[in-house]
Amino acid sequence: MFNNLSDKLDKALHVLKGHGSITEVNVAETLKEVRRALLDADVNFKTAKEFTNRVKEKALGQDVLTTLQPGQLMVKIVKDELTELMGGETAGINLKGSPSVILMSGLQGSGKTTFSGKLANFLKTKKTKKPLLVACDVYRPAAINQLHVVGEQIGVEVYSEEGNMDPVAIATNAIAHAKQNGHNVVIVDTAGRLAVDEAMMTEIANVHAAITPDETLFVVDSMTGQDAVNTAKAFNDRLNFEGVVLTKLDGDTRGGAAISIKSVVNKPIKFIGTGEKMDAIDVFHPARMADRILGMGDVVSLVERAQEQFDEEEARKLQKKIAKNQFGFDDFIKQIQQVKKMGSMKDLIGMIPGAGKALKDVDIDDDAFKGIEAIIHSMTPEERSTPAVINGSRKKRIAKGSGTSVQEVNQLLKQFNQMSKMMKMMQGGGGRKMMQAMGKMR
Known part of the structure; x- marks a missing residue:
């Protein structure tokens, strides 16, 4: 979403994000690049010009040049003005009639x-x-x-x-x-x-x-x-x-x-x-x-989407399984299904601060989980509930049944074990406090 514009604005603000010398001259030069980025994104010329004029006026009015972190303040002004330009407040839908x-x-x-x-x-x-x-x-x-x-x-x-x-x-x-x-x-x-x-x-x-x-x-x-x-x-x-x-x-x-x-x-x-x-x-x-x-990024929207798929009863059951070391691949695939319901992978990753930029050249397919699901579906009920029983011959059978390699099966088992350990650690005091805090957000 808006990848080209994001890249160009990032380049335009790069100088000011550093801790080097910032002057009225390079603020003006940066805003010239910002205006060019907006015009390239097909923003109305008058809108782009008025936007950069307002940013410059606010920047010089707030003594950006003399603050300890001028770059960060400049980015905040750009963000605030961009928010205002797109409407400022969230507008709700009017549903007052009957019907x-x-x-x-x-x-x-x-x-x-x-x-x-x-x-x-x-x-x-x-x-x-x-x-x-x-x-x-x-x-x-x-x-x-x-x-x-x-x-x-x-x-x-x-x-x-x-x-x-x-x-x-x-x-x-x-x-x-x-x-x-x-x-x-x-x-x-x-x-x-x-x-x-x-x-x-x-x-x-x-x-x-x-x-x-x-x-x-x-x-x-x-x-x-x-x-x-x-x-x-x-x-x-x-x-x-x-x-x-x-x-x-x-x-x-x-x-x-x-x-x-x-x-x-x-x-x-x-x-x-x-x-x-x-x-x-x-x-x-x-x-x-x-x-x-x-x-x-957009962490708030990401959390909201996660909460929409959050089932408190299921979460309690899952917590008990993790505490008893009973978390298996059937539980894992349920979590995958919930993530898939949250939207496209590309959109979700774009909501994580820094991730969209880091993975901008990576093609993220919505079928990213297809291989994992195929491997899990090729397991027997016993293997899904007790992954520890999966030995060499079972891995070969699972790989053949899922159209993958033994190496890919090994990789999934390794990642699953690492995730299980991390989830077990989360059952400690810090993890419980975090879960309680998230519960209060609902």
Whole structure:
């Protein structure tokens, strides 16, 4: 996520991060490089210029040149200004109506239909809502079918009307259906349209006027950069939407849309899409994103994702097994499954401070655990519960059954033993205190 921008900003701030002589001249030179990095990332020119001017003004106003750690203070100012540029505070979604009505708008190919499903799944699982998806893309039958497939996948009802070509009527009828059937959130998926298409823009404005949504979200493909920002302005002039959704942030995104869009349309980014799976959706936190752009990681989000997969009863059982030296490969594979549910490996590693930069040239595959799982599944129940019984002949059989080598089986057994010892150590006083502290965070 934003790898190129992160690298360029890191290079630009490198001189100031050291403990060498820092002058007003090299602060100005550094900010010139920062501005160039932002422009290369497709950030709006006016936004980039105003950003670096504000950073310079604050830096000189806070006597950066005379502090003991001028580099660190300079990075903090850049981080704070970057956070402010992207919205400052985290913006929540408005769900006050009965039912709450959310209108999705956006360009063709922005990922709007998929995101409608992700949002329904998010509200269902995290907000315990009963959402209804509404198919109002009457021009593309495939879009209606796609929404039905998505709805079935996440267990959410989809409302559509075969043969009806009036999205205003469909949306109005859907809200009546939601009231009658106990749905407390209605998500209306509309046709993708071009900002220059006057007839289509009038149509969505009519839908908006008829259903008076609590939230109108503009969905934008973050890979389109500055074009996305310009389009957002055109849509906002007609719909006055409440917030922005950035999709495809897991791709090779330059970052321009995320950084520029708030300053141009003065509307917050509310959600981001971070992958293809239905749970690949995150609330947008400007401060956390600024940390990630500056290579500082995002430990808070990482902990939150881990806590979502955390089962207290399972944790207690696991703790007892570790204490009795009964932790086996069946337990290990359960932990792997929980990690996989947290999201893509590349995204997770990007949340660890310094890890994203250290592993930037390493291709991290989401199938990274496939070989380990194959080895474990090739073991007998006895071998999985009591790894100590695995001798030379068993290793050969396991390697053959998993399509791996004896060397790879040995490597896994060695890593497993090391991990078991570390977990046993964690059962001591320090480990218990840490677990108790984490429990209080929940």
